[in-house]
Amino acid sequence: MQNVGIPSDPFKYKSLSKWHPQRVAFTIAARFQERSARDNFSNYTLPLISFEEPVTPPVFDSSDTSVTPVQMSQLLTALQQTESLGGPLVEIGSYRGITTTQLAAKTKRQVIAVDPYIGYGAGETDYAIFQKRVAAFANIEHWRMTSGQGMRKIRENGAKLSFVFVDAVHDYVNTLFDGRTYGELLAPQGSIAFHDTDDPAFPGTRRAVWEFSQMGGFEIICHVQGLCVFQKRGR
Numbered sequence: 449m450q451n452v453g454i455p456s457d458p459f460k461y462k463s464l465s466k467w468h469p470q471r472v473a474f475t476i477a478a479r480f481q482e483r484s485a486r487d488n489f490s491n492y493t494l495p496l497i498s499f500e501e502p503v504t505p506p507v508f509d510s511s512d513t514s515v516t517p518v519q520m521s522q523l524l525t526a527l528q529q530t531e532s533l534g535g536p537l538v539e540i541g542s543y544r545g546i547t548t549t550q551l552a553a554k555t556k557r558q559v560i561a562v563d564p565y566i567g568y569g570a571g572e573t574d575y576a577i578f579q580k581r582v583a584a585f586a587n588i589e590h591w592r593m594t595s596g597q598g599m600r601k602i603r604e605n606g607a608k609l610s611f612v613f614v615d616a617v618h619d620y621v622n623t624l625f626d627g628r629t630y631g632e633l634l635a636p637q638g639s640i641a642f643h644d645t646d647d648p649a650f651p652g653t654r655r656a657v658w659e660f661s662q663m664g665g666f667e668i669i670c671h672v673q674g675l676c677v678f679q680k681r682g683r
């Protein structure tokens with residue numbers, strides 16, 4: 449694997465005052481990266497590849513998720529392939545709990561749903577819907593915190609993850625941070641999936657996922673429009 453440093457946690461800067469020099473500098477740099485991602489969108493193309501015998505997802509309410517049935521089916525197939533690893537899986541960004549419950553229904557493993565519900569894509573109303581939807585699932589544990597806080601908690605308790613689904617803030621700095629930090633927490637043969645990887649509205653996510661693919665240490669095992677899955681190499 450290339451020797452690449454761990455990127456800064458974008459949410460760390462949000463705790464600073466709006467005009468704090470570090471926050472201003474980070475925001476300007478992040479916008480620059482986003483613009484570069486948009487200008488070079490076509491350079492970040494990954495090959496399409498899908499599982500030949502994907503599982504059929506249970507019926508779900510598509511008004512509460514932007515994950516399509518094809519993506520869901522590929523996501524759940526990737527999840528099932530990591531079942532024997534046994535360690536917990538993490539979903540970063542749960543919103544109203546559709547993907548959380550779909551994942552939980554297809555595994556015996558613990559599902560850690562990391563989502564702070566602090567206004568970046570979801571708030572209290574969404575949280576109430578999430579809580580209602582996940583209530584019947586004994587294997588779902590919600591951590592009301594940002595991905596960075598969740599990452600530090602997992603690091604502290606030393607758990608190796610079997611699967612990660614990244615579907616939180618769709619920009620370059622956040623996707624890069626989530627992918628790189630949670631990629632480190634995966635067990636060998638574990639997989640990490642990214643959503644919204646091909647949408648011109650989210651060029652930074654596409655760029656970050658492309659860069660992730662170039663980093664080494666991971667092999668792309670699935671890419672359908674809007675969803676990429678990578679398996680960590682090693683035994």
Ligand SMILES: C[S@@+](CC[C@H](N)C(=O)[O-])C[C@H]1O[C@@H](n2cnc3c(N)ncnc32)[C@H](O)[C@@H]1O
Nearest residue numbers: 513541542543546547563569570594595615616
């Ligand atoms: C696209 S939605 C997730 C959709 C969900 N995976 C689904 O399809 O059912 C994005 C979610 O990311 C959450 N989010 C925003 N910032 C976050 C952060 N720093 N860490 C974790 N989750 C975050 C938002 O609260 C929101 O619920």
